[in-house]
Amino acid sequence: MRCIEIAQAGGPEVLRLVERPDPVPGPGEVLIDVVAAGVNRPDVLQRLGAYPPPPGASDIPGLEVAGRVAQTGPGVTTVRAGDEVCALLSGGGYASRCVAPVPQCLPVPAGLDVAAAAALPETFFTVWTNVFERGGLAAGESALFHGGTSGIGTTAIQLAVARGARVFATAGSDEKCRACEALGAAHAINYRTTDFVEAIQTLTEGRGVDVILDIMGGSYVPRNLAALAVDGRLVQIGLMEGAGKATVDLWRILGRRLTLTGSTLRARSVEEKGRIAEALRREAWPLLAAGRVKPLVAAAFPLAEAAAAHRLMESSAHIGKILLVT
Ligand SMILES: NC(=O)c1ccc[n+]([C@@H]2O[C@H](COP(=O)([O-])OP(=O)(O)OC[C@H]3O[C@@H](n4cnc5c(N)ncnc54)[C@H](OP(=O)(O)O)[C@@H]3O)[C@@H](O)[C@H]2O)c1
Numbered sequence: 001m002r003c004i005e006i007a008q009a010g011g012p013e014v015l016r017l018v019e020r021p022d023p024v025p026g027p028g029e030v031l032i033d034v035v036a037a038g039v040n041r042p043d044v045l046q047r048l049g050a051y052p053p054p055p056g057a058s059d060i061p062g063l064e065v066a067g068r069v070a071q072t073g074p075g076v077t078t079v080r081a082g083d084e085v086c087a088l089l090s091g092g093g094y095a096s097r098c099v100a101p102v103p104q105c106l107p108v109p110a111g112l113d114v115a116a117a118a119a120l121p122e123t124f125f126t127v128w129t130n131v132f133e134r135g136g137l138a139a140g141e142s143a144l145f146h147g148g149t150s151g152i153g154t155t156a157i158q159l160a161v162a163r164g165a166r167v168f169a170t171a172g173s174d175e176k177c178r179a180c181e182a183l184g185a186a187h188a189i190n191y192r193t194t195d196f197v198e199a200i201q202t203l204t205e206g207r208g209v210d211v212i213l214d215i216m217g218g219s220y221v222p223r224n225l226a227a228l229a230v231d232g233r234l235v236q237i238g239l240m241e242g243a244g245k246a247t248v249d250l251w252r253i254l255g256r257r258l259t260l261t262g263s264t265l266r267a268r269s270v271e272e273k274g275r276i277a278e279a280l281r282r283e284a285w286p287l288l289a290a291g292r293v294k295p296l297v298a299a300a301f302p303l304a305e306a307a308a309a310h311r312l313m314e315s316s317a318h319i320g321k322i323l324l325v326t
Pocket of ligand 1: 151
């Protein structure tokens with residue numbers, strides 16, 4: 001197979017196309033002929049040496065793919081060769097072939113082309129488990145999503161709106177703010193020109209929002225807590241500001257009964273990811289099939305041009321997901 005290796009920690013130029021033997025599906029796994037792989041910010045961190053693959057995971061980057069099942073491993077009965085699937089991986093997606101545990105595979109939603117389905121797993125699993133499970137966002141509640149035009153943000157806005165929430169987002173330009181609103185956000189805030197805490201207080205008449213999904217950390221933490229309603233939930237999924245530490249006013253947490261939580265997806269067990277997959281199949285796949293939620297693909301690059309895909313991601317000029325096609 002062809003795949004992209006990280007030659008050493010460094011800039012996008014360390015991504016190089018090589019040939020390796022095909023991976024072999026073990027018990028409960030399938031071998032997939034990859035049509036496209038999704039590019040995610042954690043891949044950039046992995047390339048920089050800041051997010052090593054968990055024990056047992058492939059050293060090849062790539063957390064999600066879509067394609068056709070080429071071969072099934074021992075004991076697999078629910079998926080057959082030729083089936084079109086998308087899959088969440090703990091690595092190995094930047095390749096013409098990869099293996100995936102069956103519980104982490106979902107069918108390509110009706111009406112969607114196979115390549116576009118590669119944009120689904122990482123953000124749908126992450127948003128589901130963090131916004132709706134940990135954050136408990138319910139119909140009629142309100143949410144704020146930072147990085148509204150990120151892969152994560154575009155998925156969170158659409159799923160939350162489709163499930164009856166009132167959604168606000170932040171983004172780094174007016175053009176990006178309009179894109180968030182086109183996806184269903186009630187209002188998007190340009191964080192470069194407007195203080196999001198003040199904006200949220202104005203937009204919610206001083207109440208605050210019920211759930212915030214944050215990718216920044218650091219100085220955003222106390223500001224997020226200040227933008228939450230009573231009984232609000234702050235869910236931390238990224239630390240793009242760099243700091244793993246923050247100073248918070250614990251009186252605010254006590255007085256307003258706030259919850260601060262967070263999680264990472266990659267290190268969770270196959271069983272746990274399979275449980276999230278079943279919830280997505282039940283709750284989100286019908287929305288995709290009905291066209292009420294769509295993957296927003298900003299750009300697609302040939303696999304060999306993975307470095308260009310990473311440059312685009314690091315520029316933050318994209319709106320939505322970036323794909324690598326085989
Ligand atoms: N915990 C998990 O399980 C998990 C899983 C997947 C992803 N993540 C995290 O989720 C985040 C988004 O991932 P993604 O793949 O969707 O990335 P992405 O598409 O590259 O989006 C990142 C966005 O962050 C915004 N941004 C960059 N610098 C910023 C800054 N200084 N202030 C505010 N916004 C800034 C950029 O938009 P602007 O132009 O608007 O700034 C950019 O579009 C990353 O932190 C990633 O590590 C976590």
